[in-house]
Amino acid sequence: VNKGLESVLDECLNRIEAGKEEALDACVAEHPALARELEPLLHLAVELETLREDVPPAPAALQAGRRKLLQEAARLKALEEEKARARRFPLWALNLPSLLRRSTAVVALAAVLVVTLLGGGTIAAAATTLPGDTLYPVKRMTEQFRLVLTLDREAKAELVQKLDERRREEAKAVASTGRVVEMSFRGYVSRMSLSGWTISNVPVTVSPETLLEGEMSFGTVVRVDVRSLSDGTLLAVRISAEPQEATPQPTLSPTPRPTNTDVPIQVPPTVVPATAVPTQVRSKPTVAPVEVPPTATPSRMPTRTATPEPTVTPIPPTPPPPREIKVRFRGIIEAISAQSWTVDGQTVRIDANTRVDESAGRALVGAIATVLALRQDDGGLLAREIQIEQPPPTPEQPFEFQGLIESWSATQWVVGGHVLIVNSDTVIEGSPQKGLLAEVKSLRQSDGSLLAKSIVVTLPTEEVQFEGVIEDIAADQWVIDGIVVRIDAQTQILGTPAVGAVAEVQGLLLPDGAVLGRRIEVQAPLDPPTTAPEPTPTEMIPPNAAPAAERRRYASVPPLVGSVASEG
């Protein structure tokens, strides 16, 4: 039965979608056996289609999404190109220290092979190349050979510094050519600003996409991955703090003085450069690392005080602990799921230890957050702490309502207790008048204020006519027989207004109980004037002794007299 119903339902839906008149009723009539099931489903489908009329607001931010997408595409493309280059010239060829750790024989063989294959001329030609040149990898390889083959630690430290300087000079030289290349160099942070940093005299541009890893301040040694742009600038892709141990210390003596007092102080284990081929040092059969307490206290060297042999090597440098790379970045939360969040385009995993600080706002898509994350072995990020800095901006929401006009000016109206901002784009129909009903279409802006899009002033339709003594006269309203009569440009006034005179009023009953005067005829004073005239028998509104609220009740009754227009 369901199969039949499914087909009939689909056929009917197609007919309804095609806009055939009476399709729904006709369908139901054509299938009387299924009518009971079919009809409510078809009505439901028609109702669903009305939701289609709920047209979403203009998606202004789609353009921002487009820019972000293209930026990300450019980044991924650069990454792919880098990987492709690495495949063409494998990284292991540049990472000779790691090879050395595996086999010195392999290195020796490689050295022979390289020199043989490339020849001295090629190496010489490569010396002046820049990143992106064909022979540049040869230059880097020869540098690595020099580094590996430099055994003297002081000389090695000097060489490291010299190579660092060379990388920086290369970066500046490449930038000046306008060539787009990715490079990496190391140096000290000498300037930090929102738009750019200077790393050992090399200015780099920092963008919101720049990854900042580790704690950094002036003087911190950092490694910078940059992309040279065609406009001659260097855009920092990533800036990461180098471990303190990596700073070369040329003053380190390879043969420490074996005194009882100064050795532990002057030669802390951390001053050995991490880049200075730790494998060589590690391979020396000196004091067993297990005997050395991890903290640098004088008690760690009891054997030296006993046997102050000058040949004793310094404390074997323990290899630096695995570097915990902290990443801190800030941006808009773009997605939240149970396993990961996306903040500023970067996806971070979350786990049970992730702390989310919502003291400044709830963790919602659109909020601005600062993320402190740890880079994982697989390259992913694990969030340690997410601090919500700002709640998401409240999108403009349409707000439509009706209310009585309380006040108005060129820039601001108060309607029904709501303050409305009015500007040149606000469409106003009708003339404002206190107490008149206004239909308002507005937008609630992110700061909570209401911006009026249109205000339609609605004239009341209930007409009244009464006669009474004028008690007060002001520019915009009179009081006649205790009733407030509002005056506007359309109010026709006949006769000479005067307090104490009798006036006949035709007008419209306003929702607040006052009357909008359409025609006021002031009668000529009787001669001689009497005291306060009695209300005439034609009066339609209760005497002014009645409280305003009571008069308002009268306002709700149907028109008390015929229309003003019909009376001419």
Place this chain on the structure above:
Amino acid sequence: MQPNEEPALLNRAREYDQAAIAEIYDRYSLRIYNYIYHRLGNAHLAEDLTATVFLRMLEAIRSSRAWQTSFSGWLYRIAHNLVVDYFRAGQQDEVALEEWPIPSREHPADIAERSLAQQRLRSAVGQLTGEQNVVITLKFLEGMSNAEVAGVLGKSEGAVKSLQFRALASLRRMMGGEEL
């Protein structure tokens, strides 16, 4: 997009060709945005999630398993999964599903102004199971044909008809069997 044009465009996009990616975005972003908007009823969220859909597309476009038959269907599925994730994250915060389409800071008068019947219906659509929800959204809110919905879901048109029937029947039950 012309059928014979799409593969070439996607191949270029796989190489992160800026023009191709921009073209894909221009062709699909509004449709994806509308889809998410109709699911969530919140323009701001829809904008955010639309951006995320295309970033996800970029991450996965090089994978041979990215899409089997329909690229647009694949995009809709990414969008659908994001919406589901969003709701899931919301449930962790113990926010009732019915409350989702209404931003928490909305003025009470705004809420009063909404059509309650439509609100109930939208809320009920939000509670449908994944595929039923997609069928209802694409067919009735986006105005797609059965064939187009089938392309998105990677199912036959017959399966779409069945889903459509079950989804409408579920909605009817949720709405209390009232005649609308």
